[in-house]
Amino acid sequence: MAKKQWLKTGTVALLALALTACSSGGNNGNAGGQNESGSGGTNAAAEGKTKIAYWTMDRHDMDFMQDKVDAFNAENEDNIEVEMTVLADNYNQAVEVAYASNQAPDILRIFDFVTYVKKGYLAELDGFMDDEFRGKFESVLAENVNMIDGKLYSLPNTGQYWRLIYNKDLFEQAGLSGPPQTLDEMVEYAKKITEAGKAEGAYGFASNFKNNSGFTRPAYAVGTLSSDTSHEGYNIQSGQYDTGMYKDVVQAMRQMKEDGSMLPGAETLDIDPLRAQFAQGKIGMYVNHSSEPAVYANQFPTEVDWAAAVVPTASGEPAGVTWVNAGAYLGINAHSDKQEAAYKFMEYLYGEELRVDYQEAGYGISVLPYVNEAAGAPEIAGIEGFLPTAYDGLYPATPLSITETKLEGLKMSDAFTRYIMTGGEDLDALIADLDTRYNKALEAARAEGLTNIEANPDFSAAALQSSLASAQ
Amino acid sequence: MKRKQLHAYVFTFPSLFLTLVLGIYPIFWALRYMFFAYPGYGTPQFVGLDNFFRVARDAQFWQSVQNTFVYAAGKLVLTIPLSLILAVILNRALRGRHLLRAVYFLPTIFSASVMSIVFYIVFNSYNGILNQYLMKLGLASSPIDWLGAGNAMLTVIIIAVWGAVGNYMLLFLAGLQSIPDDVYEAASLDGVNPLQRLWHITIPMLGPVLQMVIMLAITVSLKGYESIMVLTEGGPFGKTEVMYLYLYKLFFPLTSEGSSVQNIGYGSAVGFTTALIVGLVTMIYFWISRKLNETY
Numbered sequence: 001m002a003k004k005q006w007l008k009t010g011t012v013a014l015l016a017l018a019l020t021a022c023s024s025g026g027n028n029g030n031a032g033g034q035n036e037s038g039s040g041g042t043n044a045a046a047e048g049k050t051k052i053a054y055w056t057m058d059r060h061d062m063d064f065m066q067d068k069v070d071a072f073n074a075e076n077e078d079n080i081e082v083e084m085t086v087l088a089d090n091y092n093q094a095v096e097v098a099y100a101s102n103q104a105p106d107i108l109r110i111f112d113f114v115t116y117v118k119k120g121y122l123a124e125l126d127g128f129m130d131d132e133f134r135g136k137f138e139s140v141l142a143e144n145v146n147m148i149d150g151k152l153y154s155l156p157n158t159g160q161y162w163r164l165i166y167n168k169d170l171f172e173q174a175g176l177s178g179p180p181q182t183l184d185e186m187v188e189y190a191k192k193i194t195e196a197g198k199a200e201g202a203y204g205f206a207s208n209f210k211n212n213s214g215f216t217r218p219a220y221a222v223g224t225l226s227s228d229t230s231h232e233g234y235n236i237q238s239g240q241y242d243t244g245m246y247k248d249v250v251q252a253m254r255q256m257k258e259d260g261s262m263l264p265g266a267e268t269l270d271i272d273p274l275r276a277q278f279a280q281g282k283i284g285m286y287v288n289h290s291s292e293p294a295v296y297a298n299q300f301p302t303e304v305d306w307a308a309a310v311v312p313t314a315s316g317e318p319a320g321v322t323w324v325n326a327g328a329y330l331g332i333n334a335h336s337d338k339q340e341a342a343y344k345f346m347e348y349l350y351g352e353e354l355r356v357d358y359q360e361a362g363y364g365i366s367v368l369p370y371v372n373e374a375a376g377a378p379e380i381a382g383i384e385g386f387l388p389t390a391y392d393g394l395y396p397a398t399p400l401s402i403t404e405t406k407l408e409g410l411k412m413s414d415a416f417t418r419y420i421m422t423g424g425e426d427l428d429a430l431i432a433d434l435d436t437r438y439n440k441a442l443e444a445a446r447a448e449g450l451t452n453i454e455a456n457p458d459f460s461a462a463a464l465q466s467s468l469a470s471a472q
Numbered sequence: 473m474k475r476k477q478l479h480a481y482v483f484t485f486p487s488l489f490l491t492l493v494l495g496i497y498p499i500f501w502a503l504r505y506m507f508f509a510y511p512g513y514g515t516p517q518f519v520g521l522d523n524f525f526r527v528a529r530d531a532q533f534w535q536s537v538q539n540t541f542v543y544a545a546g547k548l549v550l551t552i553p554l555s556l557i558l559a560v561i562l563n564r565a566l567r568g569r570h571l572l573r574a575v576y577f578l579p580t581i582f583s584a585s586v587m588s589i590v591f592y593i594v595f596n597s598y599n600g601i602l603n604q605y606l607m608k609l610g611l612a613s614s615p616i617d618w619l620g621a622g623n624a625m626l627t628v629i630i631i632a633v634w635g636a637v638g639n640y641m642l643l644f645l646a647g648l649q650s651i652p653d654d655v656y657e658a659a660s661l662d663g664v665n666p667l668q669r670l671w672h673i674t675i676p677m678l679g680p681v682l683q684m685v686i687m688l689a690i691t692v693s694l695k696g697y698e699s700i701m702v703l704t705e706g707g708p709f710g711k712t713e714v715m716y717l718y719l720y721k722l723f724f725p726l727t728s729e730g731s732s733v734q735n736i737g738y739g740s741a742v743g744f745t746t747a748l749i750v751g752l753v754t755m756i757y758f759w760i761s762r763k764l765n766e767t768y
Contacts, residue, residue: 265597
């Protein structure tokens with residue numbers, strides 16, 4: 001009998017636990033839901049505060065940002081209280097589901113600018129801001145980047161500057177004095193690092209091939225710096241796809257795989273496990289962006305002596321500029337009834353003092369002239385290699401996302417990843433097939449009016465050189 | 473009688489209502505887009521049967537269907553015998569059987585996504601726990617790429633079996649307890665050995681339960697994708713892409729893809745096709761297994 005009693009109690013406890021787990025999920029939803037209610041919910045009404053929800057996917061700066069949010073909550077005179085939520089790998093799905101169920105936050109980090117605007121997620125910002133504030137951003141506003149049909153929906157902030165990140169200790173151990181300038185050198189260096197370090201489990205190169213970005217991180221950086229016309233496999237001048245821009249970098253990665261210079265298991269590596277391996281001194285080189293100094297200071301503290309350098313190209317001479325991922329930082333929920341409060345918080349986040357602090361602490365490098373003029377050199381280890389050079393630049397938007405919804409067959413990132421990992425295909429035939437399929441898909445997207453991006457014969461990536469920093 | 477019927481209607485109403493609102497309505501909501509091109513914004517454009525023609529020539533989708541059958545078959549072939557054997561063993565008056573039943577059932581209540589993260593730590597090739605043990609014991613000279621192109625499907629099947637065995641064991645246990653003891657007693661008087669007992673008494677008498685459990689296992693396996701999504705995202709390069717994961721990505725592009733453009737029109741056509749495939753397989757199974765339903 002006592003045993004049965006015990007079993008019953010156990011079952012009830014288990015059910016209670018399950019219910020608690022479910023209801024805590026529900027609370028998260030309510031946080032967003034409350035924002036839709038207009039009155040701000042009962043708690044908010046009781047305290048007379050306007051509560052707004054802010055969602056972000058940025059983890060590397062979360063402590064800094066939480067401090068700034070706390071400061072805003074304590075000091076703002078409009079009685080606004082911001083609740084910041086950091087969502088990790090499933091950010092995009094969370095945002096989609098939140099909008100679908102009318103529980104989206106009042107202000108959010110933008111993931112896919114054009115699609116968010118087209119879906120009606122974002123409120124126009126023009127009505128909120130005065131000319132003086134807007135004037136600070138004029139030089140970095142662009143159609144399909146933060147504007148659609150001339151209307152402003154977001155503002156840029158920091159840019160992701162892409163670099164080759166390398167372990168100086170492993171380089172030294174392999175007798176190498178500096179980072180590779182050409183792709184051939186990168187292949188050769190990876191081999192030497194592996195030969196010298198394999199016994200301790202260290203390999204020359206890695207990328208997070210678990211998903212598309214294992215290909216796109218190195219390929220987009222090397223591809224843009226090597227090309228005067230193209231980005232994301234799309235020739236901006238001709239308005240057609242030209243995935244051959246990645247031939248050299250794909251061949252280099254295939255060679256490193258064949259040589260055994262790539263970290264075993266790179267096929268299923270995610271970015272954080274990759275960083276953890278790099279922090280343990282197991283990876284010689286990889287390509288990533290300017291969040292890395294903060295990552296190795298906070299998320300994966302490391303003893304490794306590392307640095308960042310401009311990515312290599314086939315010839316060693318840059319033809320264009322390395323793309324900088326910037327343009328749209330925050331957006332205000334078009335369905336929120338607290339847009340005014342959300343905008344005030346947004347304006348606070350663009351305050352010069354906050355942005356200068358952010359930059360000097362090394363969490364990111366701004367593309368905003370007023371920040372770059374006021375900020376001193378960042379204090380965080382490793383940031384030097386990420387600072388803007390004459391060979392960094394902002395590219396216009398390409399129609400890649402919408403093209404891929406019309407694409408039949410493998411995406412270029414999957415096709416190239418398969419080639420890098422397994423070989424055994426004719427790379428030229430693969431590229432020709434990709435171009436045919438992508439151009440057919442683009443034609444269909446254009447015919448349905450899904451994109452207004454057309455050929456831009458005047459575009460030159462070389463002309464973007466020195467646009468963010470002058471040559472030294 | 474009427475009163476009884478009223479009770480039946482009252483008690484079935486909540487589940488009927490929820491099924492209609494949360495199950496049937498969303499299906500029709502999605503299915504109406506089968507004949508449209510619709511990226512989740514703007515006006516859906518009528519395209520007739522174009523989406524279905526695209527399904528027919530979509531090699532990636534058919535590859536995912538093939539992968540699904542490999543995954544489901546692998547999972548079933550291992551799960552059903554294992555869970556039946558476990559159920560038979562734990563149906564005996566064994567000391568500690570309650571604890572063992574609970575232990576085997578535990579994986580069922582864990583979140584598939586959380587366990588997939590744990591399994592990633594176990595199976596990854598660069599510092600996975602499994603490889604470290606294998607190498608320490610001298611069973612492997614270099615790390616085995618458990619989640620690489622060659623082994624990924626096997627690994628996701630092993631994980632699926634781990635998650636499913638306890639659940640089916642419990643269903644079999646319920647079935648076993650409905651077999652009268654006197655049949656076994658009569659058999660033991662006739663000098664039947666345990667294997668003969670299993671083959672000639674237990675399995676035939678479990679017939680209807682077995683049929684239902686296998687049917688459940690087939691549909692669940694054909695529809696499974698959660699742990700694969702966490703573990704490999706369908707990779708490497710589509711090797712573990714199953715049809716429901718392929719479908720999921722059309723409606724909800726993964727964050728790692730860098731785009732949030734949905735493909736609702738085409739996704740609906742793919743959804744309809746996958747439902748047809750699962751329905752067809754289930755019907756074929758019912759036809760093949762009709763003998764199991766004969767009660768003894």
